[in-house]
Amino acid sequence: MTDPVFGEATWTPGSPAVREQWRLDPSVAFLNNGSFGATPRVVLDAVRSIHAEMEAEPVRFFARELPDRIALARTAVAGFLGADEPGLAFVPNATTGVNAVLRSFPWQPGDALLLADQTYNAVKQTALWISRRYGVDLQWAKLPFPLETPDQMVAPWLEAASPRTRLAVVDHVSSPTAMILPVERILSALHDQGIPVLVDGAHAPGLLPLDISALGAEFYVGNLHKWAYAAKGSAILHVCEAWRDRIQPVCISHGYGQGLRAEFDWTGTADLSPWLTAPVGLDFWRRLDRTATDGLAASNHRLVQTGRTLVAKALGTDLPHPDDPALYGPMAAMRWPAPFSGDFRQVFDLNRRLYDDHRIEVPFTAISADSPHIWLRISGQAYNRPAEYERLAEVLKSGWR
Ligand SMILES: Cc1ncc(COP(=O)(O)O)c(C=O)c1O
Structure with a gap:
């Protein structure tokens, strides 16, 4: 069947008809969907039309229509994520979802919170605040990287x-290394020790097939605005039944004491169009998935699979893990030849200079201040062309450092 928009039965990554679905600057090789996914035009248009409705009659919109419209959007998102609807709340982003759980948790002095060295920095900072505020010790799982198999990330x-x-925060997809963690096995090991788990799935919706209820984590946070094509400001928090009345939003408002959804649906007046238009992003995701040769995930993965080999060769460094789709999806990290100084200005500077010199957008990262290596991470999204990874490889081959 020919797709009415792409004009072809199947699409090719980065073809003009596909790129046209986004508003990306054509002069930039945007290889960083992972940090901030670019929102497709169809979603931006939906946001604009919600704004028009909101401003035509703000009281009708906020006071009379909004609750039902949030509920409708939540039903669509719950279906996509396999989430139990009464436990599902919208939040503006993963950071806010993580904060809601960590700041609501009934900490006692001397308790410990378990994280990983690869935990996202904003989450590390939230944990640090919890530690200082409640006298909680932080425990650090040191994840191996480079590595050979997902199993190595359990022990x-x-x-x-x-x-x-008392609680563990486990990434579903690690930010600095792009590793997909075997969360089912980690959860089962931690649950055997009686430790509840908050899964930080900031990258997971749209990147991995999800069945959040079946996964069985006490708490699950995920962004819809990275890989699920929602407008920025769209994310979810899922809370298992046993914890639902003990998790409050970061900002308490009218709904306090009226259940998870009432508490999270209204945290003061804000532009909630990113939540309302999330189903439009999911429809777009399904359309791309249906019309990709072997699905959207495989298509995005292939871009990165080829790209990482080109880039590692140009850098003269070894690939940090085997070519196993259980380990990585549409993002991959390659080792930078120079060592990490321990000062994060070094990685920010590389990102900035590469953009300034060559208009290529890729993040450089380090796992923590005491880690020896810098990693360069590439992403693959439907709008990317293989030629963009070749452009990066050419720049690196020419000696750009
Ligand atoms: C693992 C992880 N957690 C949390 C976040 C924070 O996401 P947001 O900025 O949307 O809150 C990110 C962002 O990249 C991430 O990679």
Whole structure:
């Protein structure tokens, strides 16, 4: 069947008809969907039309229509994520979802919170605040990288845990290394020790097939605005039934005490169009998925699979993990030849200079201040062309450092 928009039965990554679906600057090789996914035009148009409705009659919109419209959007999102609807709340972003859980958790002095060295920095900072505010110790699982198999990412959690561990924050897809963690196995190991788990799935919706209820984490946070094509400001928090009345939003408002959804649906007047238009992003995702030769995930993965080999060769460094789709999806990290100084200005400077010199957007990262290496991470999204990875490889081959 020919897709009415792409004009072809199947599409090719980065073809003009596909790129046209986004508003990206054509002069930039945008290889960083992972940090901030670019929102497709169809979603931006939907946001604009919601704004028109909101401003035509703000009281009708906010006071009379909004609750039902949020509920409709939530039903669509719950279906996509396999989430149990009464436990699902919208939040503006993963950081806010993580904060809601960590700041609501009934900490006692001397408790411990388990994280990983690869935990996203904003989450590390939230944990640091919890630690100082409540006298909670932080425990760090040291995840191996480079590595050979997903199994190697299970044991470090148990090695770092102790009988004082009250909660673990486990990434679904790690930000600095792009590794997909075997969360089912990690969850089962931590649950065997009686440790509840918050899964930070900031990258997961739209990147991995999800069945959040079946996964069985006590808490699950995911962004819809990275890989699920929602407008920025669209994310979810799922809370299992046993915890629902103990998790409050970061900002308390009218709905306090009236259940998870009432509490999270209204945290003061704000532009909630990113939530309302999330189903439009999911429809777009399904359309791309249906019309890709073997699905959207495989198409995005292939871009990165080829790209990472080109880039590692140009850098003269070894690939940090085998070519196993259980380990990585549409993002991959390659080792930068120079060592990490411990000062994060070094990685920000590389990102900035590469953009300034060559208009190529890729993040450079380091796992933590004491880690020896810098990693360069590439992303693959439907709008990317293979030629963009070749452009990056050419720049690196010419000696750009
Ligand atoms: C693992 C992880 N957690 C949390 C976040 C924060 O996402 P947001 O900025 O949308 O809150 C990110 C962002 O990249 C991330 O990679």
